Amino acid sequence: MRGFLAGVRLQAAIVRAEYDVVLPFFTAPLFTIIFLMIVRHSGRHDLQPDALMAPVLMTMWWLALFQGGNFVTSDRWQGVLEWALATPVGLPAVLLGRIGGIMVFSLVGFFETWGVGELLFGVGIPLEHPLELALTLLATVFAMSGTAVAFAALFVLTRNAITFMNSASFPFYVLGGVFVPIAILPGWIQPVSSVIFMSWSADLLRASLKPAHIDNFWGRLGMIMLLGAISFAVGRAVLNLVLRRMRVTGELVAV
Amino acid sequence: MTSTLNVMRHAFAAGVADYRSIFTWRSWVFGWMVRVVAQVSFFGLIGLRVADDRSAFYLLIGNALAVAAQSGIFSLNMTTGERWAGTLPLLVASPTSPVVVFAARGAYLAVDGALSAVLALFIAGPLFGLHLPWPRVIAVIPLTGLVALAAYCLGTFLAGIVFRFREINGLVVNTTYVGLMAACGVNVPLSYYPRAMEWLSHLLPLTNGLLAIRGVFAGDPASTILGHAALEAAVGAGWLTLALLTFNRLASRGRLDGSLDYGA
Numbered sequence: 089m090r091g092f093l094a095g096v097r098l099q100a101a102i103v104r105a106e107y108d109v110v111l112p113f114f115t116a117p118l119f120t121i122i123f124l125m126i127v128r129h130s131g132r133h134d135l136q137p138d139a140l141m142a143p144v145l146m147t148m149w150w151l152a153l154f155q156g157g158n159f160v161t162s163d164r165w166q167g168v169l170e171w172a173l174a175t176p177v178g179l180p181a182v183l184l185g186r187i188g189g190i191m192v193f194s195l196v197g198f199f200e201t202w203g204v205g206e207l208l209f210g211v212g213i214p215l216e217h218p219l220e221l222a223l224t225l226l227a228t229v230f231a232m233s234g235t236a237v238a239f240a241a242l243f244v245l246t247r248n249a250i251t252f253m254n255s256a257s258f259p260f261y262v263l264g265g266v267f268v269p270i271a272i273l274p275g276w277i278q279p280v281s282s283v284i285f286m287s288w289s290a291d292l293l294r295a296s297l298k299p300a301h302i303d304n305f306w307g308r309l310g311m312i313m314l315l316g317a318i319s320f321a322v323g324r325a326v327l328n329l330v331l332r333r334m335r336v337t338g339e340l341v342a343v
Numbered sequence: 344m345t346s347t348l349n350v351m352r353h354a355f356a357a358g359v360a361d362y363r364s365i366f367t368w369r370s371w372v373f374g375w376m377v378r379v380v381a382q383v384s385f386f387g388l389i390g391l392r393v394a395d396d397r398s399a400f401y402l403l404i405g406n407a408l409a410v411a412a413q414s415g416i417f418s419l420n421m422t423t424g425e426r427w428a429g430t431l432p433l434l435v436a437s438p439t440s441p442v443v444v445f446a447a448r449g450a451y452l453a454v455d456g457a458l459s460a461v462l463a464l465f466i467a468g469p470l471f472g473l474h475l476p477w478p479r480v481i482a483v484i485p486l487t488g489l490v491a492l493a494a495y496c497l498g499t500f501l502a503g504i505v506f507r508f509r510e511i512n513g514l515v516v517n518t519t520y521v522g523l524m525a526a527c528g529v530n531v532p533l534s535y536y537p538r539a540m541e542w543l544s545h546l547l548p549l550t551n552g553l554l555a556i557r558g559v560f561a562g563d564p565a566s567t568i569l570g571h572a573a574l575e576a577a578v579g580a581g582w583l584t585l586a587l588l589t590f591n592r593l594a595s596r597g598r599l600d601g602s603l604d605y606g607a
Contacts, residue, residue, distance in 0.1 A: 108513045118521040122530050123389075126402070129531045130393040251365065255374035258382040268388040 091177035095185020103193060112150040116197050117204040119143040123267065124209050136211045137297040140201050142267040145290055147197030148232050149260060153253055156187040156236025160327065161243045173331065180324060187236045191229045198225065214297050220305055221296040224289060227309050231285040231316025238323030244330050265290045285315035350439050351447035358448040361424070362455070379459050383407045383467040386530065391471075400473050400560075405529035407464035408556060411487050412527075412549040413520040414456025415494025418449035419502045423512040435594050442590035446499055446583075456491040457484075482559045486552055486572055493548035493579030494523070500582050503590035506597055523549050548582065551575040 103109045123139035160183070163169040172179055198213075205211040215221065243249035261267070263277065264286030270278055281287045288311045295302045302308075333339075366375065386406040390399030422445070425431040434441055461484055468475060497519075505515050524530065526540065527549040533541045544550045555571035 107510045111514055111517055114514055114518045115521045118518065118525050122521075122525050125525075125531045125535065126389060127393050129535050130398060132393045135393060248365065248370065251370050251374050255378040258378050258385050262381050262385050262388065267385070268392045272388060272392060 089181075091181030092185035092188070094177065095182040095187075096189040097185075098182070099186040099189035099193075103190070109151075109155060109190070109193075111154075112147040112194075113197060113200055115150075116143040116147045116201055119146060120201050120204045121208065124205060124211065128209070136205075136209075137214055138267060138294050140205050140211065140213055141290070141293050141297065142261075143201045144198045145228070145264070145266045145286060145293070146257075146261060147201075148191065148194040148228065149264075149266075149286065150257065151190050151194045152187075152232040152236040153239060153256055155190045156233070157239025157243050157253065158249065159183060159186055160240045160331075161249050164244070173335070179331070180327075183237070183240065183327075184233070187233045187240075188229075191233045191236070194232070195225065195229065216299050217296040217302060220302055221293065223309060224292045224296055224312070227312040227316070228285075228289040228293070231289065231312050231319070234316035234318070234320030234323065235285070236323075237327065238319045241323045241326035241330060244327070244334075260284065260286065263287065269294070283315065285312050285319070288312045288315065347439075347443055350443055354444045354447035355450055358451045361448075362451050376459065376462060379410050379463045380467050382410065383463045384470070387467060387471045396472060399471050400468075402530060403468055403471055403473055404464065404557060404560060405553060406524070407460050407467065408487060408490055408549065408553050409460075409520070409524050409527075409529045410463055411456040411460035411491040412494035412523050414452050414459060415491045415496075415548070416498045416501075416516060416520045416523070417452050417456075418445070418495050418498035419505065419512060419516045419519070421445055421449045422502045422506055423509045426509050432598075435598055440591055441594050442499070442503070442587055445502060445590070446586070449495065449499070452498075453488070453491040453495040456494070457488040460487050460491070476560065476562070479559055479562070482568065483556055486556050486559070486568075486575075489572060489575050489579070490549055490552035490556075493552065493575050493582065496579045496582035496586060497548050500586035500589065503586055503593045506590075506593045523547060526550075528553055545574065546578060546581075548575070548578055551578060 120140060120143045123142055124136060127133070127135040127139045160169065163172060172182065202213045205213070243252065246252055262273070263270075263281045264284050265273075265281060266286065267290075269291060270281040270287050273281060288308055292302070292305070292308050292312070383403055383406045386402040387399045390396075390402040422431065425434060434444060464483065464487075465475065501515060501519060505512050526536075526544050527547055528536075528544065529549070533544060533550070533554075536544065551571045552575035555568045555575065558568040558571060
């Protein structure tokens with residue numbers, strides 16, 4: 089627990105010091121404007137809540153990918169990874185604290201998007217099922233954290249992580265049904281989308297903004313948690329394996 | 344003049360070498376191009392969801408061209424890259440004008456942006472059923488190059504502005520290109536904007552070039568298309584002039600207060 093809290097505190101300090109951490113909070117209002125303009129220009133006012141929810145998920149994904157996924161790689165480049173591993177506190181606990189901290193911070197995007205919608209277009213997030221909405225957001229934070237751990241493991245293995253990071257945004261926005269439900273995607277893509285937690289999150293978030301009853305809420309929420317937990321378990325196992333190998337081969341410090 | 348061209352040639356070669364160290368052909372095709380096609384398709388799918396094929400085509404064309412502008416804006420990253428490499432103070436201290444080096448060094452980004460945008464349009468377009476009117480559609484290639492160049496000129500101007508503030512470089516790059524997507528008629532017609540915004544958008548790269556390309560698809564007369572293209576070229580020239588006027592002065596300020604160094 090001490091390691092986890094230390095990770096949260098460390099991340100809070102980094103958020104205060106680094107401008108790049110707040111980058112998605114600058115682009116989220118612009119994407120909100122773009123999406124709302126598209127749906128309003130087409131006369132689809134019924135899709136305004138969906139247009140507001142898409143930038144929220146994009147902000148969370150961006151932080152999981154570029155921040156959470158990059159923790160181990162950047163620690164390695166800065167030469168602090170071997171010190172972190174040498175301390176009595178386990179690295180996974182610190183890492184989880186940092187990732188959890190940044191993902192909770194990503195929820196700022198929800199309120200920001202809501203504010204921009206209200207301010208510029210007079211459109212807010214309709215709280216039709218507030219409890220379900222809150223639970224889905226929390227489950228999404230959990231699953232995003234698990235995915236960030238998997239990214240962290242993947243990026244340590246990759247020669248050029250930045251190339252992967254730059255490439256992993258829009259393909260996942262499509263596959264994750266961030267704006268367009270996966271039912272609209274071609275049939276052969278849908279099985280791939282259904283194992284991406286974001287497609288479940290996006291569907292459930294959209295459903296929680298509509299007056300209609302939400303079908304199978306707990307089952308769908310459980311699926312988000314399950315997919316997030318699988319990402320976390322796989323990511324942690326790979327990360328442990330990679331770090332152990334690096335300790336053996338002396339590759340903890342990037343040269 | 345010959346020495347300036349020589350510097351530009353070497354700077355361009357250095358830029359290409361940089362790019363080749365970032366991407367292999369595999370990572371370019373299966374990483375970057377997959378992302379670009381997904382980006383354009385993402386908006387095409389939104390078009391299908393909110394309306395119909397026509398709306399999807401509008402968003403497809405707009406967002407494919409936005410990729411050209413996006414890559415042009417990436418030129419902003421060059422100054423930060425030089426600072427990280429520790430070569431920025433040396434570059435500013437050299438007898439060559441930094442703006443000449445930067446303008447040539449990142450020119451590969453305009454080439455890459457134009458290529459990515461054209462490929463995205465020609466791959467994602469047919470996937471959505473967009474008709475590519477042959478042989479008129481060939482005109483899209485030079486027009487896309489023009490958009491990428493105009494955006495590159497804006498990027499070079501902004502690179503001078505953020506020269507000494509490396510910590511906000513990422514913010515400026517991302518907000519600028521998403522801002523262009525919001526303000527240049529990429530996703531909705533210019534007539535949808537407030538009057539002042541519509542007028543201002545004509546001063547930005549992408550707006551006029553995109554009108555020219557939409558004209559190619561709509562079968563507009565050549566004179567109309569050339570008129571929009573000329574405006575796009577004028578906008579690019581305007582931003583380049585501003586870059587030439589301000590870049591060296593802003594770089595010199597960094598020399599005065601010692602903020603060019605990596606550790607500064």
